[in-house]
Amino acid sequence: MIHPALDEIYSLWHKGLGYVADHHVYKFKDYSECIFDTQIRSKAWLCHSLNKVKDREIKHIEILAGWYGIVSIPMLMHQFGRDTKISIYDVDDCTHDICKFVFKNYENVNVYHKDVVFDNLELEGDTIINSSCEHMYDMADLVNANRGKLFVLQSNNNKNVKWLHINCVDNCQELIQQADIKNVLHEESVDIYNSKRIMVIGT
């Protein structure tokens, strides 16, 4: 898939590669997967849809369980402006360290080592993204604690990823219920490489 942010994505990925090799060699496989075509397509779909339906000016985006952010952050900045403030959270300390290194020169990007489900998060952003809902507990608690903010949630129906996909959904309605979204601005599902990817945007 071609996207205007691809040059920056690959440049960032290349920047992190040496750091992974020197400091986190066991993360190499995981790191290499973060720019797979499935990721490019999912995040492009997210940004495009969010831009179409947003009900507010987007100034500060919080990305929960954001992994390395190498695809999402450049795409979001391309879509909403390079001075958009972005906070990204991940529970894995190696992932967090790599992400911090990759984005160390981005003054508008803050990287946090947090467990999205079990840690107290003080989310200051106006828009909250979680494209990994299938990996964790229902987003309802967070949505209710931040009612009024714009939530962009993705999940999928692929239950075959053992250990990791433990809270899949089969359709948009399930995700809406799981997250207790009251005001749905957009709901859509697409097939990406033999699994159904599901997205809901709302408050």
Next chain:
Amino acid sequence: MIVCMKVGKGYGSRYVNQLYKQVREFDDVLCFTDDTEGLKKEVKVHKIDSWCPERLWWNKVMLFEPGLFNEKVVYVDLDSFIFSNPTQIKTYANEKLMLLKTYWFSEDTRNKIHMCDVNSSVMVIGPQGSEPLYKEWYDNKVKLFKSFYGLDHWIYRRHRSNIDYFPSGVAYSYRYGNQHPNDMDEFKIRDNIPIVVLDDIVEKDKALDILWRTKK
């Protein structure tokens, strides 16, 4: 007391009966189960209801209830095999819940790839149970079930300070060996180690049959 758990349709009564054969000369067997059919009469039973429809291993958390046992007990999964007196491993236990560490993997593999070095196939549980684990589970069952595939990952991520590990040599992995890097032959019988766990084996029943035939 040797404790096991048989819930749902995963492992039938013959697994419990085989475990009984392995340990009857050392101690009694207490089986936590939702179905007593087919169990030998010598096996003591504690009836339970499963609280989760799938990933039945989560039911093991019930064993952490403080006061459930009035003495230290050894718990083993039904896909384990016991070569020698397992009660000796109680000597390692202190006040905390005692579990296996996956010594058969390197430290980097355990912590950075698997992100878990806990294996609850073999445990020693004291009369005090494990209150921090039990309380968090009791108050957050669904949240934990939907956050972690298995209790091992939950314990590793959130309760490492509330557990202790057996030293190497209490149990080994039939699939991966005993200890990285010096003793890693797979599918090898090591009857000098009390217990073998059969995690991650495709033809588990076949492997267990071979081991069971060694104990009449």
